[in-house]
Amino acid sequence: MPTTTNYSNRLIDLSLFPEKTSESPVNLGIRPIPLVITGKLKASQNYIRILLSDVGERKENKLFGSTLYSSFKTTNISFPVQIYQIFSSQNLLVLKWIKERYNDQTPLDERIEKVELINYGVQPGGQIILDIKLYTQAGETAEIHLPVKWQKT
Numbered sequence: 221m222p223t224t225t226n227y228s229n230r231l232i233d234l235s236l237f238p239e240k241t242s243e244s245p246v247n248l249g250i251r252p253i254p255l256v257i258t259g260k261l262k263a264s265q266n267y268i269r270i271l272l273s274d275v276g277e278r279k280e281n282k283l284f285g286s287t288l289y290s291s292f293k294t295t296n297i298s299f300p301v302q303i304y305q306i307f308s309s310q311n312l313l314v315l316k317w318i319k320e321r322y323n324d325q326t327p328l329d330e331r332i333e334k335v336e337l338i339n340y341g342v343q344p345g346g347q348i349i350l351d352i353k354l355y356t357q358a359g360e361t362a363e364i365h366l367p368v369k370w371q372k373t
Contacts (some may be wrong), residue, residue: 232256233265267332267354271311292306329357335353
């Protein structure tokens with residue numbers, strides 16, 4: 221999968237997406253040989269990083285993150301639609317936070333237009349599965365399969 225078409229005059233990130241070698245869930249982290257990314261992969265990675273970070277956990281920016289993970293942990297999920305409701309509200313807040321930080325130098329393929337939840341469910345062992353589709357302002361899309369570890373408190 222190409223990461224970009226042109227690195228010149230662009231800010232790049234290091235990829236936190238490890239190579240998937242089996243059907244087991246993987247943890248985000250820097251690869252042994254870092255891969256630089258821009259475009260829809262950079263937008264996807266930044267979106268996921270914010271969505272899965274707890275709001276207030278970063279001293280340098282207390283507004284960074286969402287309450288997605290804590291909402292899953294503290295809600296007695298009785299109906300699958302509750303997953304959709306929690307994701308939808310947090311998705312709007314994350315997108316608002318991200319879009320407020322775009323500037324004239326942000327390339328269109330790194331600007332998120334919208335994010336949709338295309339499938340969701342609960343798997344045994346306390347895992348919520350979110351299938352997400354991200355759309356950039358350049359018209360590109362990225363599909364993300366996101367397992368979120370969840371345990372009732």
